[in-house]
Amino acid sequence: MGVTIIQQFPMKENRTGAQIIEFLTKRVNALGAKQCGTFLVDCETYASIPQLGAQRTLHVFHNSEQPASVFAILDNGTGKTVPVVADALFDLLLLKMSSVYTSKKSKVEIRGPRFELNDFVIKIGAININHNVKGIIVEAEYRPCVVFGLCWDMLREFLQGFLGSCVSNIPPHYFQNRMNDIFQPLDTIQQYLDHITIYRKATGILQQYNTNTT
Amino acid sequence: MELNPMQVALNTVRTLRLELMQLIIEIGEGVKDDGSQTESKDNRYMYSMNEMVGKLGLHMRDLEQVVGSLSSPPGAMLLYNTSFLTQESTSDRQALYTPLVSSHKWLDKVHKFSSNAVQILSQNSLKKSYYNSSSNKKKRQQSSLHNISPQAVDVLLTNIDRMFPEMSITITRPCASNVVLLVGLSRVLQAIISFKGVMIEWVIVKGFNEPINPNSLQQELWQESRYYVFRKITDHANAAMLHFSSPTLPDLSVRSFMTWLNSYLILFNSVCKSCGNRLLNAYPPTWRDLRSLDTYHYECKP
Ligand SMILES: [Zn+2]
Numbered sequence: 001m002g003v004t005i006i007q008q009f010p011m012k013e014n015r016t017g018a019q020i021i022e023f024l025t026k027r028v029n030a031l032g033a034k035q036c037g038t039f040l041v042d043c044e045t046y047a048s049i050p051q052l053g054a055q056r057t058l059h060v061f062h063n064s065e066q067p068a069s070v071f072a073i074l075d076n077g078t079g080k081t082v083p084v085v086a087d088a089l090f091d092l093l094l095l096k097m098s099s100v101y102t103s104k105k106s107k108v109e110i111r112g113p114r115f116e117l118n119d120f121v122i123k124i125g126a127i128n129i130n131h132n133v134k135g136i137i138v139e140a141e142y143r144p145c146v147v148f149g150l151c152w153d154m155l156r157e158f159l160q161g162f163l164g165s166c167v168s169n170i171p172p173h174y175f176q177n178r179m180n181d182i183f184q185p186l187d188t189i190q191q192y193l194d195h196i197t198i199y200r201k202a203t204g205i206l207q208q209y210n211t212n213t214t
Numbered sequence: 215m216e217l218n219p220m221q222v223a224l225n226t227v228r229t230l231r232l233e234l235m236q237l238i239i240e241i242g243e244g245v246k247d248d249g250s251q252t253e254s255k256d257n258r259y260m261y262s263m264n265e266m267v268g269k270l271g272l273h274m275r276d277l278e279q280v281v282g283s284l285s286s287p288p289g290a291m292l293l294y295n296t297s298f299l300t301q302e303s304t305s306d307r308q309a310l311y312t313p314l315v316s317s318h319k320w321l322d323k324v325h326k327f328s329s330n331a332v333q334i335l336s337q338n339s340l341k342k343s344y345y346n347s348s349s350n351k352k353k354r355q356q357s358s359l360h361n362i363s364p365q366a367v368d369v370l371l372t373n374i375d376r377m378f379p380e381m382s383i384t385i386t387r388p389c390a391s392n393v394v395l396l397v398g399l400s401r402v403l404q405a406i407i408s409f410k411g412v413m414i415e416w417v418i419v420k421g422f423n424e425p426i427n428p429n430s431l432q433q434e435l436w437q438e439s440r441y442y443v444f445r446k447i448t449d450h451a452n453a454a455m456l457h458f459s460s461p462t463l464p465d466l467s468v469r470s471f472m473t474w475l476n477s478y479l480i481l482f483n484s485v486c487k488s489c490g491n492r493l494l495n496a497y498p499p500t501w502r503d504l505r506s507l508d509t510y511h512y513e514c515k516p
């Protein structure tokens with residue numbers, strides 16, 4: 001896989017998520033991109049029971065681009081995270097652990113059309129939190145390159161080409177210490193988590209949940 | 215007619231064998247009764263034997279003399295690729311050596327003629343394409359292009375390896391002595407380059423993350439990249455290889471080609487010299503000016 005970068009596209013007051021996706025679809029079609037199916041990234045969040053001490057949060061992801069894998073990111077509350085990439089059996093393991101890690105009932109789904117333009121893959125998705133559209137996320141992948149630092153400027157130019165000025169000239173915070181690392185599928189998931197966290201904070205779901213449990 | 219000592223020696227050996235055979239036949243037939251009474255047949259037999267043995271001794275001395283004048287051959291002859299002909303098992307191909315040698319002689323002649331022609335033509339100022347500026351420098355003639363020792367090729371390639379710190383070169387010889395080179399260029403791309411002697415025959419460029427089996431590079435040569443950008447660069451690479459190819463300075467042509475390939479280090483983070491953008495039709499600048507190595511989109515090239 002190549003380098004993937006994830007970008008938010010601002011919601012407009014008077015437009016629905018579907019309308020923005022349609023609007024952006026027209027733009028990428030104008031660039032010559034062809035639609036190749038759809039994509040889905042989902043995230044379910046679990047919290048450890050209070051008896052275990054300091055609360056740990058477990059985020060479990062599926063990505064249609066890597067259908068055989070389950071990605072899990074464990075956040076122990078002190079800012080340290082432990083990522084795990086496992087196969088689909090991990091989902092069954094989680095069922096066994098439901099007495100220790102309870103689901104927060106806030107399922108996040110990002111789904112929408114997937115496009116290909118030469119070596120680029122573009123995904124335009126609406127982010128659904130508990131079945132409410134909260135925003136638009138655009139994912140761009142450049143498959144021939146494996147190091148973020150080598151192709152960031154090119155990806156930025158590519159995104160700015162159809163998203164306009166909402167794309168920052170500064171690389172995403174996530175890559176600041178990873179400019180010269182080989183890109184892994186987990187790096188895509190970590191970026192999704194960063195964006196999901198922002199949306200959740202904005203909607204207050206996380207705070208609401210935390211006040212209920214503690 | 216003056217014959218060379220080797221020919222004389224061979225002739226003498228032939229005469230010796232003939233005479234020895236006659237002597238043995240004579241002995242085998244024994245004393246013959248031919249009816250004449252003048253001399254005792256035993257005496258006559260003895261006489262002819264004596265004569266024959268005397269001649270044998272004489273020719274033996276001749277042979278020793280002419281062999282003494284022969285010079286010993288100058289060490290082992292290096293046959294390079296042609297030595298593999300001995301491994302040929304089908305009988306109708308075992309006689310290939312002689313026509314091969316004569317075709318090599320012809321190739322050498324063609325090479326000599328063409329380098330003379332180049333010299334004469336280069337005086338003509340009408341130039342339609344780029345010219346290697348160094349072609350005016352003193353020519354260092356390579357005696358033969360098709361029969362170069364593997365060691366010489368190795369030396370050339372390891373020197374190139376040292377020239378470019380970002381480039382890693384693996385030399386393999388999957389088939390006889392011809393090199394198939396696996397080049398890794400930082401974390402940008404990989405290239406497989408097939409050589410015939412010191413001439414580049416074919417190039418294929420692939421992405422850094424495309425799997426290449428180093429043990430079957432010959433098969434990998436036919437498998438094009440899964441990425442559009444590297445398929446495009448493969449086309450440019452074969453065009454550049456032909457452009458740099460020079461029958462009179464083959465090692466320079468290899469070095470120029472590798473310098474050109476090294477310029478792809480900045481494939482993903484370069485700006486087109488003509489339009490100032492990084493992307494055009496979703497491609498980065500894949501084309502390089504063959505002299506300055508400036509970066510251009512293929513559509514923007516001057
Ligand atoms: Zn251009």
